[in-house]
Amino acid sequence: MRSSRNRDGLPDLAEIDATWKRLRGRVARTPLMDLTGSRLEPDLPEGARVWMKMELFQKAGSFKARGVTLAVDALPDGAEVIAASGGNHALAMASAAGTRAHLIMPEAADPGTVAACEALGATIERTPGTKTDLALLAARAEETGRVPLHPFESRHMILGAATCGYEIVKTQPELDAVIVPVGGGGLIAGVALAVKLFSPACEVIGVEPEGADSISRSLTAGEPVVLDQVETMAVSLAAPRAEPLTFGAIQKHVDEVVRLPDAAFPPAMRRMREALSLMVEPACAAALAALTGPLRDRLAGKRVAIIACGSNISDANWDRLAAAQPSRP
Secondary structure, three states, rough: OOOOOOOOOOOOHHHHHHHHHHHHHOOOOOEEEEOOOOHHHHHHOOOOOOEEEEEEHHHHHOOOOHHHHHHHHHHOOOOEEEEEEHHHHHHHHHHHHHHHEEEEEEEEOOHHHHHHHHOOOOEEEEEEOOOHHHHHHHHHHHOOOEEEOOOOOOHHHHHHHHHHHHHHHHHHOOOOOEEEEEOOOOOHHHHHHHHHHOOOOOOOEEEEEHHHHHHHHHHHHOOOOOOOOOOOOOOOOOOEOHHHHHHHHHHOOOOOOEEEOOOHHHHHEEEEEEEEOOOHHHHHHHHHHOOOOOOOOOOOOOOOEEEEEEEOHHHHHHHHHHHOOOOOO
């Protein structure tokens, strides 16, 4: 039975549907690819029917375009924005806001992503190292009066992600499970919200790296936690903390979050290239890695959707990461 109401202040099904219709023509309705008969089928759980939601074909290359478009739409006329990101959020911001976007990007950010943001008109500020500098973001926002757009902790980002989940269940309403990559939690918060409103019996399962498991630890603690350190090749999933809004939605609507060692990502990346001709980053391969790894036996014979969340990666970085052999703990 479908429920149109949501009593926790998050979007209800009517708002998700209205937003999905409003975004039509502005973001892509990405394909839900049936993996039956594909060269990936032998890797899948026995007897399972699996679909892959191709958010890597989304505008700006990831699901982030959905929420960022909503956030930019809500700005006052002429308002300028600022964000700290080395990847998909930055590119979505540059695509949606163009010359109005100021992006703080770490030196370790993929060169192709940086170049694409510059080509879209964004102003780029580089910072040392590999991590997103949220303290600098706050300082720059205060100095310049630009509006900061958080990569996941906002109603716009959750609502945008909910339109992705809505597309999945509208296309395949009888699913048993949806598997979602987890970083800060904006994607799974929105997807789970839509899935549970439309099909409450469908499981929503998150996948996060063992070295960046802020959501798993928060669920265990019963409240958002901050990690002492983050270490994973899946940099798009390397959020150091959970935040209250997204965590509350996850706590209410997500059934389980599984953790993967970094060693699980390169084989899944290689299989997506070999079987589907898709060159993807580790985060994009996370749901497949979980389905063919720790969830394989449990989801045998089930109807499952997995999300390929996005893939902005250079050839050189793909070659380096896909060939990596991280040690297992």
